[in-house]
Amino acid sequence: MGNIHRAWLEPLRYTYLKSGLTLSDLSTRVPLAKSKLxxxxxxxxxxxxxxxILSLSLQLQMPxxxxxQLWCQAAFEAQKSSDWVERCGDKTSVTTSQVPPLDHRAFREIVENDYRLYAQVFLDDDQRETAVSNTFDILWLxxxxxxxxxxxRRFAWNTLRTTVMARTPHIDGxxxxGEAAFDTVALQHLTTNTERLRQLEESLQLFKAMSRLPDQQLDIMVLRPHYGICLEPASTLMGVPLATIRSGERHAIHFLESVICPPPETEGNTA
Structure with missing residues (x-):
């Protein structure tokens, strides 16, 4: 099961379990045998x-x-052809006039730009937009x-992180x-090739070390030193206490300094 498949299946399964309906109940209302359900x-x-899926969504009162939209993406992830998706997924059967709840729309307006900033550290432009769009579709569901x-806020941030990381290449977990090193603020303000090359090497080293941080510390470093987001906005965006941001940043910086600039060996140190 692919990541996008899981993205729509888990809300569907959660809603089913909360509905109080049984498989027998659904099989009488949906054109599918109980075993297949x-x-x-x-x-x-x-x-x-x-x-x-549409029949199930109607029975479970899901948007x-x-x-x-998630079903289509997951179909391609499952190696289904465009013809198959068009035959099996006629979107005329879904009203495109559906809109999310008002508080969902308000929340999206507040955080969407910051979510894009986070996603673009890991993904190219197309993947970034897809990941952010998927995040809000999942939140709607x-x-x-x-x-x-x-x-x-924490629920939404975890949804964003899971969605972005599902699309991010991983090496040894x-x-x-590394491509984010080419788009740092420090690099953009340098003028000579020598300065830019030195800064690029430093940034590549930093991002390689950052990949070893625990999840929350990595996110804090992306928001704080990388983008310069202040402590309180970062706390609000991630939905974690201000003290957690301070502590996470402090521990992350300590780790990065120990990896990138390890302390020199003291004199008289023997092997």
């Missing part, structure tokens, strides 16, 4: 046709439009779950984002 909800078997969470 079980496979679909477990993410096994053949990739499902859109008409089945069809974000579900349709999971909005009630987000509202019921201890902190909607670490995110690869």
């Amino acid at each position: 079980s496979e679909l909800l477990r993410g096994t078997g053949l990739y499902p046709r859109w008409e089945i 069809g439009w974000p579900l349709y 999971r909005w009630n779950e987000a509202l019921a969470s201890p902190d909607i 670490r995110p690869e984002f």
Whole structure:
């Protein structure tokens, strides 16, 4: 099961489990046998046709439009052809006039630009836009779950991070984002080739070391030193206490300094 498949399946499964309906109940309302419904909800078997997902969304009272967009992407991820997607996923069966809840739209307006900044550290322009768009589609599907969470901002940030990291190349389990070194503020303000080359080498070394940080510390370093976002806005954006931002940044800087500029050996140190 691919990452995008999981992105729409998990909200669908969560909504089903919260609905109180049984597989027997659904099988009488959806044109699919109970055993096949079980496979679909477990993410096994053949990739499902859109008409089945639409039927389920109607029974579970889920918004069809974000579900349709994620279903299409996951179909391509599952190596389905464009013809298959067009045959099985006629979007005329979904009203494109659906709009997210008002508070979802307001939340998106507040955080979307900052989400793009975060995503562009790891992804190229097309992938960045897709990842951010997917994030808000997933949040639309999971909005009630987000509202019921201890902190909607943290819920949303975790959704963004999961979506971005699913598209980010990894080496030995670490995110690869060396290309971000070419787009640093420090590099843009230099004029000579020698200065730019030296800064680029330093940035590449820094980003390689940053990839070894724990998830939260990495995110803090992306927002704080890389983009210069102040402490309180970073705390608000990630949905974590201000003290966590301060502590995370302090520990991250200590680790990076120890890796990039290790302290010299003291005299008389023997092997």
